[in-house]
Amino acid sequence: MNGGLYRSTHAAPDGDPRPEDGVTVVSVDDQIPTAGGDQALPPERVPAGESEGGSTTGQSAIMAIGSLVSRIIGFVRNALIGMALGAGVGDAYTSAQFLPNQIYELLLGGILSSVLIPLLVRRRKADPDGGQAFTQKLLTFAVVTLGLAALLVVAAAPVITAIQASSENSAAYKDLVTHFAYLILPIIFFTGVSALIGAVLNVRGHFAAPMWAPILNNLVVIATAGAFLLMFGRGDLTVDNISPAQIALIGGGTLLGMVVQALGLLPALRKVGFRWKLSWDPRSLGLGEIGRLAGWMLCYVAANQVAVFVMVKILNRVAGKGSASVLAFNNVFLLTMMAHGIIGVSVMTALLPKMSAAAAEGRFADVSADLTRGIKLTVAALAPISVVYAVLGVPISVMLFEGGNYTHAQALDTGTVLTVAAFAVIPLSVSYLCTYAFYSLQGNKTVALINLPVVVVRVAAYLIFAAGLSRGLLAAGMTAANAISYLVSALVSLAVLRRRVGRLNLGSVAAALIRVAIAAAVAGALGYLVVRLLPGAGEPDGRIEALIQLVAGGAVILIAYLVAATLLRVREVSQVVGMVRRKIGR
Known part of the structure; x- marks a missing residue:
């Protein structure tokens, strides 16, 4: 969901499961992966000299800045939200927020990126009216369908x-x-509308509004949480004494944030020359073809949502009982x-075009x-x-x-979960x-099949x-389970990729990883001491002690890692430092 709600990994087919973004960035030049087997639908190419959205550098800068600001x-x-509600009520609120996210993902989330955007791209270039x-x-069809789905889901809350x-x-907790669900579930409709409008804008080369609109959502919810704190202050808020x-206030503000996000995209539609009017003709959309293409992605998304359901149900055992639960787990997942978004996505975004071009030419x-x-x-x-x-x-958690x-004890419990999340x-x-490598090879069916085990x-x-595990460690255990599954995903993906593209030079990778591990161990030991x-x-007992530990410990860890990595000749570290210097210089 917007604002940082947890999604099971790979829930977003674009490889960057950022709930606050809600749309997949794509242009008419992109090779777009689809879910209809291992061969993607090739998008039409933009004619020479035609510009859809300005320079790639300019758009990349807009997206990078928007992404960073949105994440912060x-x-x-x-x-x-945590400070306003505390752990018990916050667990109930976060649990309710999982519901529209899960349903949205099943209805539209995966299909949007893997099927609908490629279709929009093709019709954009093939139809006489663009x-x-x-x-x-x-x-029109999506709005009507999403509206009916939202009504049914709210009734079944x-x-x-x-x-x-x-x-x-x-x-009382249930x-x-x-x-909360009655107020938050209608978000399904506005999330879907926002994502569809964002897709239309992306296909027409406009990236700024979809990247920045989620910030409006977050600002509305921030204002709501601030108003909650001002009006009700700090007290012993529990699931038993919270008032209607x-x-x-908190549920309605959350819904309002998503409404504002969707409305904030409408001016951009006019800017790209798109006039939205109701036009009901579902038979002309080729829904049968869309359904066939969406099959593998539905399998992919449904499997992930089963995992989310199990995780939430387990954590609800300790919700409101003084242990780290849904809220703590979600906050740590956001960190x-x-x-991942700052480093991993940046690397993937830079590599995907190169890998796609090489794969298309058979240069495995x-x-x-x-x-x-x-x-x-x-x-x-x-x-x-x-x-x-x-x-x-x-x-970090205390700070x-x-x-x-959100009490001191709850912050300490969250810190334990974050320590596990480090791995x-x-x-x-x-x-x-690895998933992006499969996308470059048009291997979306393979991605879905790997995701099942x-x-x-x-x-x-x-x-x-x-x-x-004891109740107090359940959130840390769920985080550890995620880490294990990520590792399995990476190892299985590398094994399959080796069969698809040949030798992966894993020996050099292993040697580099060992040097990085040694440098990290040295930095960790010195920082811990x-x-x-x-x-x-x-x-730490309060933010002052936490800040001292963060500044001193963080500085020691960073300096020790850079020195150790340099002595161990980890070339990639110098590349990262150089990249940061160039960005700062620009």
Whole structure:
């Protein structure tokens, strides 16, 4: 969902599961992966001299800045929600937010990127009117379908929340989730409309509005959380004593944020010359073809949503009972995705066009070289971030989350989850990099098939950790299960890719990973020793001690990692430093 709600990994077919974005960036020049087997529908090429949206550099800069700002504001949003509601009520709110996300993904999320956008691209270049009539019919059909689905889901809210809740939840907790769901489930409609409008804009070369509109959403929810804190202040807020006015404010503000996001995209439609009018003609859309093409992606998305359902149901066992649960897990996942988005997605975005071009020309050795180079660069860049999360997980959580109704003890529990998440950051990005390699090879069916055993492993790990861990460690266990599944995904993907493209030069990758691991271990040990000598000794009592630990420990970790990596001749580190210097220079 917008604002940073957890999605199971690979839930977004564009490889970047950023809930706050909601749309897939694509232009008419892109090779677009589809779900209709291993051969994608080739989009039409833009005629020479035709410009759809300005220079690639300019659009990339807009997207990069928008993504960074959106992530930061989305994180502020989640932190304020936690401060306003606390862990117990916040767990119910977050659990309710999972519902529209899961349903949206099944209805439209995967199909939009894998099927509908390629169709819009083709009709854009093939139809005499530039795809105007087809797009109007598609939007009309989607709006009507999404509206009916939203109405049905809202009516079934008590049934849906009862299925997702645990038998150990109190009646008050289940009722609270249902009350939040009544207000939040209509988001399905506005999320779908926002994503469709964003797709229309992307296809017409306009990227700024879809990238920046989610910020409007986050600002509305931030204002809502701020108003909640001002009006109700800090108190002993629980699932038993929260008032209808408080539920209406936070739930209604969340819905309003998504409404504002959708409305904020309408002016951009006029800017690109698209006039949206209702045109009901579903038979002309070729829904049978769309259904056939969407089959593998539906399989892919449905498997992921099963894993999300199991995870939420397990965490609901301890929701509102003083242990890290849904809210803590989601906040930590957002931090994990932030690291992946800053580094992993940047590397993947740069490599995908090169790998796609090489694959199209049969230069599989170049695909292999780009993939191995991307893995080494991603691991080298993410290693110090993983070390920071592992060593400084508790002070980070105290600094970011403690306050309002989110207590010190709850922040410490969140820090434990973040420490475990440190081991998920690198496998997550590597698995996504492999997925992008399959996209370059037009291998979406392969991606869906690989995802099935990965989800089986993830769900099995969820159940094993749920059975073997204490209640206080359930959120950390679910995070560890994710990390295991990411690693399995990466290893299986590399094995399959080796059969598809030949030798992957994994020997050089292994050698580079060993050097990076040594540098990270040195940095982690030194950072841990420094933090243990500081006030609070790793468990800061308040933000002042947390800030001291973050500044001192973070500086030691970063410097130690750079020095150790340089001495070990990790070339990728110098490349990352050079890239940062060039960006700062620009």
